[in-house]
Amino acid sequence: MKDVVEGNEKDEQATSLYMCGNSLGPLSKRSKKYVEQELQVWGRKAVLGHWDHPFGRPWTQCEERVSHLMSDIIGAKPNEVVAMGTLSSNLHIMLATFYRPNALPQLVLPNSAGNKPVRHKIIYEALAFPSDQYALASAVTLAGFDPKTSLIALEGKKDRTLETQDILATIDREADTGELAMILLGDVQYQTGQMFDMEKITKHARSRGIIVGWDLAHAFANVPLAMHDWDADFAVWCTYKYGSSGPGGMAGLFVHERWGNNSNAPGASGLPRPAAWWGQKKASRFSMPDSFDAIQGASGWQQSNPSALDMAALLGSLETMALAPALGSGHIMPALRQKSQRLTAYLEHLLLTPGFLPAEANISIVTPKEGRFRGSQLSSDVPPPIDASSFVARVHHSIETRYGVVCDVRNPDILRFGPVAQYSSFEDVWRTADALRKSIMAQL
Ligand SMILES: Cc1ncc(COP(=O)(O)O)c(C=O)c1O
Structure with a gap:
């Protein structure tokens, strides 16, 4: 479902990796188009747009x-x-x-x-x-x-x-x-x-x-x-x-x-x-x-x-999800769920592979391991608790500014990643995990 991410914007920010859809999802082409249409209708029809809408959405x-x-x-x-x-x-x-x-x-x-x-x-x-x-x-x-x-x-x-x-x-x-x-x-x-x-x-x-x-x-x-x-x-x-x-x-x-x-x-x-x-x-x-x-x-x-x-x-983003070719049954969530479980499992697999992250960082995954007890989000515990100079804050700063990975932290010491089925790729997940590894090593 690449359609969810605006193609040109993605190219312009080729180094940016969006792992924060669990906080705010990105703009879809269709949402942009529909909002622009509403502005046109407001400009051309004003109050009449409540009943007379050139795009069929009174x-x-x-x-x-x-x-x-x-x-x-x-x-x-x-x-x-x-x-x-x-x-x-x-x-x-x-x-x-x-x-x-x-x-x-x-x-x-x-x-x-x-x-x-x-x-x-x-x-x-x-x-x-x-x-x-x-x-x-x-x-x-x-x-x-x-x-x-x-x-x-x-x-x-x-x-x-x-x-x-x-x-x-x-x-x-x-x-x-x-x-x-x-x-x-x-x-x-x-x-x-x-x-x-x-x-x-x-x-x-x-x-x-x-x-x-x-x-x-x-x-x-x-x-x-x-x-x-x-x-x-x-x-x-x-x-x-x-x-x-x-x-x-x-x-x-x-x-x-x-x-x-x-x-x-x-x-x-x-x-x-x-x-x-x-x-x-x-x-x-x-x-x-x-x-x-x-x-x-x-x-x-x-x-x-x-x-x-x-x-x-x-409407634009929901229609984008509903139109995904994989949605044979016509229902939105089953197809997204299949991919999101694999994305989350892949990220977890990388982070937990022995030797991938430095052991001294003592990082653990808080999110339950069993697929039926989690969604797209993977929360990692990066002790000690967050403050402006703490380890998790430094890692977060580094992964965003040096590697362009947008993710977030939640008190006291949680670093959250949201690989989202609607637009994240397996390559995005790999690049995120690799950036986390490098950011941690640089901050130890
Ligand atoms: C779990 C949960 N509940 C409630 C809210 C508050 O949402 P809103 O500001 O849209 O009312 C949020 C916002 O992120 C949330 O994550």
């Missing part, structure tokens, strides 16, 4: 094809997915909907003593991305609880990864108290690169009546997902990493179809949610009724009219 409907492609990527039904907003704000919308300890009847179950303990606890990863931690703590506080007692952190092992059985045991322990409301995990873990056993965790938590949410920031367009079949309640993700939608690009939202009757119309039984006009039924949206009547499915959680420029950028 802005009032611009999320539809994008949402459809995203549903394929995360293994959901089309009406369970919508392209909207940003990850963190979508997470807040989901928390406002599903974390309602005092109000949502499903969240208040009798305990054995016959009392009704309020379900106020949320299980999350101790290493969760900070924005998720802030969102969880604020949701708990807004509901009148104390994050210190309501948030249950899953602590990893010494290597920072988590065992599935420990996650399940924590779910059981907390569910037994009758106070567990929700579990929210990130898949793939952004520091370690660990992919959780989402199916097992989701099904187990659901069997205990727990609301299950996922942050798919590092999983979207990276690993195959089956969000509908695994039965999660909701998921949120950004698309600027493996989805190459551009900095701060359009995000995504999954709401399982069991919550599909969205109607908030008088007398209807839809879930209450933070409502806004773009979630209003399309037929009546522009007649501006006084009361909110949500679109069925995930689209009923939309808030604002989306940025057509951002949507066009995302």
